[in-house]
Amino acid sequence: MRKKIALTVNGKAESFEVDVRESLLEVLRNTLGYTGVKKGCGVGECGACSVLIDGVPIDSCIYLAVWADGKTILTIEGVAQDGELSPVQQAFVDEGAVQCGFCTPGLVLTTTALAESGREYTKDELKRELSGHFCRCTGYQNIVKAAEKAIETCRHDGSCGNHHPADHYHDPEKQEGST
């Protein structure tokens, strides 16, 4: 069965038909060509496919495309603005948080949500927030450093472009409602 959905991806309004069995991951990659969305497990274990849905990091592999109807999606392709890396991306580059790069898009997006929340995080809180992402290359050391640096930068100069209202995040009820 097919169903028409309308959504905004990286600031662009899209409207098309999807197979109701398709995941958001499949639609983003195969229909729209956003191949920065990575598939590492397909069942919500690894976090590589994370995208922001209305500002909230979600594993797009276990999120049906039809649920995305009316939603605003940010993929890794939409993070840099006018060819300028975001503070989060820049921190990942500068701190050596990137190796094979396969987990990177998901981690950049979750960190973006944290940075845009305007909140402060202890190191333990930060690690908990990022714990939905597996990385086999880095031992997570430089990922933590990059995330700390990016969040700090954004808090100081408010330089994180507010892609989406981030107030859904850390509101358990709304977060639940969004899935």
Place this chain on the structure above:
Amino acid sequence: MAYTIVGKSVPRIDAVAKVTGKAKYTDDFFERDMLVGKVLRSPYAHALVKHIDTTKAKELPGVKAVLTYQDVPQIKFATAGHPFNLDPSHQDKADRLILTGKARFVGDAVAAVVATDELIAEEALRLIEVEYEQLEALLTSEAAMKEGAPLIHEDCPHNILSDRGFRMGNLEEAFLAADTVVEGEYETSMVQHCHLENHISYAYVDTHDRIVIVTSTQIPHIIRRIVGQALGIPWGRIRVIKPYVGGGFGAKQDACLEPLTAAMTLAVGGQPVKLNYSREECMIDTRRRHDFKFKIKSGVTRDGKILGMHIEAVSNTGAYASHGHSIAGAGGSKFRYLYAIPAIKYEPKTVYTNLPVAGAMRGYGSPQMVYALECHIEDIAKKLNLDPIEIRRKNLIEIGHVDPLSQNKIMSSGIRECIDKGKALIRWEAKKEAYQQQAGDKRRGLGMAAFSYASGTHPIGLEIAGARIVLNQDGSVQVQIGATEIGQGSDTVFAQMVAEVLGLPIDRVHVVSEQDTDISPFDTGAYASRQTYISGMAVKKAAEEIKAKILDFAWGLTDIPAHALDLKEQNVVYKHSGESVLPLAEVALSTYYDTVFAQPITSDVSNNARVNAVPYGVTFAEVEVDLKTGKIEILEIYNVHDSGTIVNPRLAEGQVHGGVSMGIGYALSEQLLFDPKTGKPLNNNLLDYKLPTIMDTPDIGVAFVETHEPTGSFGVKSLGEPPALSPAPAIRNAVLDATGVAFNQLPMNPQRVFEKLKQAGLI
């Protein structure tokens, strides 16, 4: 030695591509009318296919081909990603067919379908009717070797793939001269690479009837040869392309799915077919680490000098050989560079079982061997009541040592300084003092372990590397290498080497990251921690050739002899003073367009490295053991490495972080589990297989002791695999220090620790 850009933490040259999602991996390429391949896997660990009926599957609309073992070439081939050996007696074990009529593990590929989409392919698999005759499943090495056990491969008696060991010195005399004999048994577990990008490839036949395979591999040139062998077609008819790779760690140093992908496209008239393993498939039908069982017996003097060591090892290689025969050998050779033990007898047995196939994984036999050895050294120290660090120091090998078997000579070693540094970083003395009298439910302890390794495979394997450089019109260069970037940072390191030789900033060095066997120079690929050392030699050689040609050309332009010239900051300069003579860009432009002398400058070199350099290092760990729960917490952990010159400190630290994290998983949580009766996998997914998360990973301290290795370009030695070697035994030794209980089996997960502490009367 002072360098301009070697030794600097320049950002990875592919970092921007990766943080913006622009880096393309195998699954990110689309071909029109790409079909989907799927594999039918045996539900039994050991079974003959008696009958297979594909009629219904073939009738399903959307199914383009169904293949069984009867439809693929009946040519046995070897999958191990080694350079080919012209000597048949040294060739890898050819024991595999693309699809099999005899299943040798749960998950073995007996048939495959090609369909228009994934759902149809899945449906078609369900329509294939297979009648199996079950055979006795041999799920342990002991069961496989017992008298009368069925043979997993008919040509391997007792299911022993290989038992080639070595002896050096006189072991009998060593034991007679010893004051005491210490014995121990140590056991490691089956773990999996868990690279984030699963194995994937796609293939099609191009307009010249050549098979093009795009694949996530560490070894494109080797894959070309293996696919040619498996299909029985000329190797030149195959073209392998390697885009960005999402991690490998050895699992992609093997032809896991490329021969089948090629067979699939041939079955559908050359139409593109993608074979994309799920995580669950990847964890059982690619490769895993060999689990080893060791028995070690050492003859030691009362002051701790080791006179002789007898090591028996049993390595479980699973259903097919892959790298099995050489991994037990490698494990037995690389530790010999650490301690000067005059007599060693090494007796390994590599055994086939009906379990998933073990192959290359970061460390290649050494994580197992270093674990056993460094537990054993600790046990010797404990028995003799000697300081564990002092007993190691007493036995260390010195610079100038020549290994009697490999003839590799130690030309640089910072092992003593590594030990000193690690000891200082963890504040060994003060903490040892503080932890002397402990009571209560939480006990703290300190442990350390050391290792030696190698840089590449000489003299066992061929070490060919190729590099090609082109000087552009604007004075920038393109660098092509056959060596592969799989996340470790080799492209960046090569760019730094070229920039150093040619006096260029890093952004004037354009590395072609993709390998294409039609275009890229020949290099065997990413394994054995070889690329910075081995491929680095080719890269430096190519850059020096470019430099010589540039200076020669400048001689023609300026009449200043080439030997008086140098390259610096994009200028041709006087060598003695650094004074600029003319801009490099001007020379470069003339090489293309001077109406008389134009001759664009290129170099294309190959280097056969017949040397090997030994890297060293240590792990120091501090743990807290919760006696009530069996949980081990790592409070502090440091890895200190002698890898010669560090070309890029930040990337090098990243390698160490990842290796230590892998070592921590090996020590504490990771283990592939199988039903002991049926051999069915129990945790082949990232939920049940306990890969360390960010919350499980402590802060990892990294330090380097930089030596200058005379045989390495810029003094480098290897670093890729070494960080994963010593964490597990260091943690085990710290737990021993904390509790007095020796854990001789990995992983030390809470269940096992709890049971053993209970046994020891601590709970």
